[in-house]
Amino acid sequence: MADAKWLRSKKDDEQPAANNDHLVQSDDPNHPANLIPSLCAKFWTLGWVTGTGGGASIREDDLVYIAPSGVQKELMKPSDIYVLSLAAQAQSLDRRKRVYLRSPPNYKPSQCTPLFLAAFTKRRAGCCIHTHSHWAVLVTLILETQGLGKNREFRINNIEQIKGFGRGFKKSGNLGYHDTLVIPVIENTAHEEDLTEFLEEAMDSYPDTYAVLVRRHGVYVWGDNVHKAKTQCESLDYLFQLAVEMKQLNLPWITDIEPVVPRRS
Amino acid sequence: MADAKWLRSKKDDEQPAANNDHLVQSDDPNHPANLIPSLCAKFWTLGWVTGTGGGASIREDDLVYIAPSGVQKELMKPSDIYVLSLAAQAQSLDRRKRVYLRSPPNYKPSQCTPLFLAAFTKRRAGCCIHTHSHWAVLVTLILETQGLGKNREFRINNIEQIKGFGRGFKKSGNLGYHDTLVIPVIENTAHEEDLTEFLEEAMDSYPDTYAVLVRRHGVYVWGDNVHKAKTQCESLDYLFQLAVEMKQLNLPWITDIEPVVPRRS
Amino acid sequence: MADAKWLRSKKDDEQPAANNDHLVQSDDPNHPANLIPSLCAKFWTLGWVTGTGGGASIREDDLVYIAPSGVQKELMKPSDIYVLSLAAQAQSLDRRKRVYLRSPPNYKPSQCTPLFLAAFTKRRAGCCIHTHSHWAVLVTLILETQGLGKNREFRINNIEQIKGFGRGFKKSGNLGYHDTLVIPVIENTAHEEDLTEFLEEAMDSYPDTYAVLVRRHGVYVWGDNVHKAKTQCESLDYLFQLAVEMKQLNLPWITDIEPVVPRRS
Amino acid sequence: MADAKWLRSKKDDEQPAANNDHLVQSDDPNHPANLIPSLCAKFWTLGWVTGTGGGASIREDDLVYIAPSGVQKELMKPSDIYVLSLAAQAQSLDRRKRVYLRSPPNYKPSQCTPLFLAAFTKRRAGCCIHTHSHWAVLVTLILETQGLGKNREFRINNIEQIKGFGRGFKKSGNLGYHDTLVIPVIENTAHEEDLTEFLEEAMDSYPDTYAVLVRRHGVYVWGDNVHKAKTQCESLDYLFQLAVEMKQLNLPWITDIEPVVPRRS
Incomplete structure (x- = not known):
């Protein structure tokens, strides 16, 4: 140094x-x-x-x-x-x-500084974005009503935009259409810096995730570089918005769809 | 002079x-x-x-x-x-x-002039903003149906964005995550200038508020300076929008959440 | 000439x-x-x-x-x-x-030309705007389900933004907060030019209106000059959006509110 | 060459x-x-x-x-x-x-390349646009719940904006207000290139369509030139949004409306 x-x-x-x-x-x-x-x-x-x-x-x-x-x-x-x-x-x-x-x-x-540092040190991220997007907050509120214990997850599958995410830390390639995107949700703390230990725990428990939702607060999203962090954050916000709209229309986030087999392949 | x-x-x-x-x-x-x-x-x-x-x-x-x-x-x-x-x-x-x-x-x-002056003289505000935001109007309409008497309040807690508000007039620091944000609602009058006395009354009754909702009309938001008035107005509009969306999803504005205790503190 | x-x-x-x-x-x-x-x-x-x-x-x-x-x-x-x-x-x-x-x-x-001309010749308007706004179309669709006969009206009262409209043709001043804004709705025709006679009829039947809704199509809004046409069109779109959102929240468009009497007046 | x-x-x-x-x-x-x-x-x-x-x-x-x-x-x-x-x-x-x-x-x-090429070679299109619009995805999700078999269609009629579409391949003129716009929906595949054969099949089955919806994915829209592709894509997105909003308000996409007969014609 x-x-x-x-x-x-x-x-x-x-x-x-x-x-x-x-x-x-x-x-x-x-x-x-x-x-x-x-x-x-x-x-x-x-x-x-x-x-x-x-x-x-x-x-x-x-x-x-x-x-x-x-x-x-x-x-x-x-x-x-x-x-x-x-x-x-x-x-x-x-x-x-x-x-x-x-x-x-x-x-x-x-106050976000230690949370950004967690993404940089634990994941070698090149960029970390923290949003208070309505859609992120609403997704955590919807999940909260489903009584599944505190250690909750946002899960969605069979949506094309899921391909916007990398498959995981040190893994090459992106998620596929039929893969389930899983984003852990941590509970909010009174002081933002106190979120750090819980964010790091979520990173340990979900080694391949590129984002952590914070209940009633927002989301942290990172990526290897600015391009990946920004486009993953956009794709995630798109999926959160879609999920809220699906909830309003009583459409389930997880479905069991038989893959289409291309005839010529 | x-x-x-x-x-x-x-x-x-x-x-x-x-x-x-x-x-x-x-x-x-x-x-x-x-x-x-x-x-x-x-x-x-x-x-x-x-x-x-x-x-x-x-x-x-x-x-x-x-x-x-x-x-x-x-x-x-x-x-x-x-x-x-x-x-x-x-x-x-x-x-x-x-x-x-x-x-x-x-x-x-x-016609807003005497209402702006109220914020400047009674609170020494440096800036006052008046919006007709849909979200503000819808919040007052939702409250109206709840039959709680004329002297109503918008209340929300346990949302991170609440931290965007100062704790109150001549008090230092901002509201915390678990604090309840309370915004008084006054009834609209036929002539905007006639709102002044009711706005001033609300200021007296809620000495720490930085905003007053006007039923079926909009909201007045102020702050010590332009920065604070503008960011408080943005945060409030965010919360009004969230509150309407929460209402559409049958999610309550007020919840009783046990604070998360950081283990390392 | x-x-x-x-x-x-x-x-x-x-x-x-x-x-x-x-x-x-x-x-x-x-x-x-x-x-x-x-x-x-x-x-x-x-x-x-x-x-x-x-x-x-x-x-x-x-x-x-x-x-x-x-x-x-x-x-x-x-x-x-x-x-x-x-x-x-x-x-x-x-x-x-x-x-x-x-x-x-x-x-x-x-194809809007004869409809614009109707506003200019029958009302001496200085500007006429035609929008396909979602909110306008949705308002006409909501009204359609209420089975009130073909000659329908959009009515809303006790919303501050209603003050954004002139009181009527050759009348001075604007509508008041407690006034009911009434916008006639005409049925759409296969060819836009054929709307002209129905628009003119609506103008005759509603001599003070500055706008006519066209079912499943949009709205025509005019004013004495560009400023008035544009701000009336904005105010109307605001009210249409609010009306759709009110419908989604089961809030009525017309209410009977006792005017607030200012104490000092 | x-x-x-x-x-x-x-x-x-x-x-x-x-x-x-x-x-x-x-x-x-x-x-x-x-x-x-x-x-x-x-x-x-x-x-x-x-x-x-x-x-x-x-x-x-x-x-x-x-x-x-x-x-x-x-x-x-x-x-x-x-x-x-x-x-x-x-x-x-x-x-x-x-x-x-x-x-x-x-x-x-x-990966969209072969799908764009299909529009250019099979339809002599001058421009093809592919969007992941929420509204397109939501329309395919709503249709999915209606259990009508795999070979589904989005259908809407009696909305003015339908006039924004050409009547069909090698046909002159645009659709009319009372015409039903029909957009075929194909199922999504794991790999975007594999959509090509299904897109081409849909083009064969719907020789006059200018768009194909892809379930849980988005929409492909084309036109004879950039102007037509872009305005048809805008009109379609408008109709998708309207359709989702109509669904939320329990309004049907297809109605049986008696045409208005102009008296002077």
Whole structure:
């Protein structure tokens, strides 16, 4: 880490230069500090990050870029972004203390930070998105009424959009049309940071999932890179919306369909 | 007030210069006269200010900026904005007469004006937003059928987005996940100005609320500044939409949920 | 009409110059030939003119500007606009034949033309909008099931947005909160032009209406000028949407509410 | 084909120049390589191509332009487009092997390709659009519950928007208001390419249809040109949405309505 390229002014103590603003300054629209604001503006129009809720984070190698707490997501600027180092974080003695390489002047760190870090460290994700989408919340509310114990799951099968998800961590390829997509649901906690242990437990119990629903709160979705996290998040929101609409029409989420056999194959 | 900086041409009588156009001319996109049009254009896309309904007002120190009546909200210009002085207004003998520092040539003052002023004078709000959102109206219609007397309330708890609201007037911090958000509902009056006394009563009865629903009409939402008023208004609209969708799915707005205890805390 | 300013090249016969392109060329964004495309693009995002359905027309004095048939409404250009003269039209012996001052090269005239003309001639409207909005169609379908005879009406009262409508033809002021908004519904015909006589009948029977619903088809809305037609159309669509949502929640469109008496008045 | 103008560098073998990038480079916004990205960006806002689902293809004479697989549809660029030759394709011995004139460097061909080709070869379509629209999927789910056998149809009549469809292949004119629009539904297959034979069967069985629904998947819509494919796709999505809303309100899709006879005709 001593040679890390982001460290312009080497310091004697563990804490790096107070203000590494160059970490969030780039002309490249695909630089994480530019991409997070443009993604969040798009997510705002989708109703995913209403009223400063939700957020997004991108990891590039050792560096993690995070939207701050309490910002209007459609108005975010690159200069609002926090940056931290996974390696520095791993060396920190206090798991709950974050070591930021770069902090914006007028914001507080996002309470989602340890949850994003879980996706980066436990799954080597390149991007993690957190939405408060109505559809995600409604799905958890519908499941809640079905009295199946606390450790619940959202399950849906035989919908083409399921193909939008990878088959699992370190597995190649995507789910198939007839596969059942399973998303674990964890209960919400009073403080968002306290969700971390439950999110990590769900990751352990569902090693192939790319998302965890949080009851009465929203969803965390990740992927190997921005493209995969974003398209998996879109596909999941599509499926949540469809599931709510299916519920309104009394259509079941799980069906037993005999596969169609192509005659020429 | 004699030294007020907005007063370019001092006059002998109480009425200030007829046309203080400089009050609405600025290159700063965050100047209230620029911000109100850009906010209202955004609100139009959200369905909050359809067909000239609804409105918004910003207070900076003594000056209050108000969108005019009957304007297409997505087409508003800075030159359409009214400006008045709270101090001058307080000195007016006739409570119903408004003393405008600056008036646009082709519009009438908004009937919402005394309601905005209530938020500014009784709560020291920095911004007040009035929407005709479908979700707000539907929530008041659903409540109406529940026969709980006229002095009704919208109540919801155990939804993460509730954290989007401040704990109350002069109180620091925000509501928690398990707190119940309570928004008073007042009955609509034939003339919007006549709502003022009922809005003020609701403010007195609910000293910590940042919003008042108006039956079959919409909602007034305010905050210490534009950021807080806008994000609270978004969060509230999110909750109203969720509440209507929950009603369609027969899900209760108030639940008794045992808090999750984090194991590591 | 001999001195009409739009007539650049005087001709001997009744038919004016074949191609008065100057009638649709202007730098003024509020010129009807510019305004119709920008309005229609906006209407497309609202779902009012999906798939080339619907349309809009503006009248300025004697001249009527009309969107053509079969155009993608969000892509329309000023050069696509038809122009005709009300005076020339009135002199035409064949009521069904239209005398266009200016025709675009690649389109056919809109079948809505005689319906727009009805609003212009019978009501002196300055603008008429025709939408295929889902909400309008659903309202007519809901009414259809109520078996009240063919000559049906949409009625709603005690909703603030009702104030968005003028009190009636040649009457000043707008409807009040407690007034009942009444919109006549006519049955659809196989050919859109054949609606004209029924639309005109509805105008005669409901002299104060600014809109006529067409069963299983959409709505025609007009106003004294573009501003009024557009905001009345928005307000009506808002009310149609609300009415459908109220129906889904079993809430009645008409209620008997005792007016609130302001104490200070 | 030897003289085909797209062939800049003639080669000895059947395979044309590896990288005919000029085929997707044009300043004309209506060039297929520019039009597909702009259309897909629009479709993304409509929810038709969420999470890389869906797609679009345009044919000009012998050349077919196709969006690649797995691309974020609102971010697509002209350089992402595949181009193939129908004539070259027809000469290919292996029906499943595609001969691309131009391939983007970083993508895989769309699995929709043979389905698009079916529309181009069997119907001489100029454009084919594939959406994953919720409304299309919900319509197929609603039909599924009605137990009418596998060879199902979506049928709706007496809605004005039905006029948005051509009367049929090689027939002039559009459907009328009282005509019944019939869209065949085929069952989904595990692999999208395997849909081809069933799509072609549906085309044979419904020679006049411009669309085929795919159960639990979406819809394929085509037209003689981009304008017709796009407006027919919009009209169909409108009707699917209306049909779902009608179902929620217990309104039938097919009704027996006596035509209104115009008195003056």
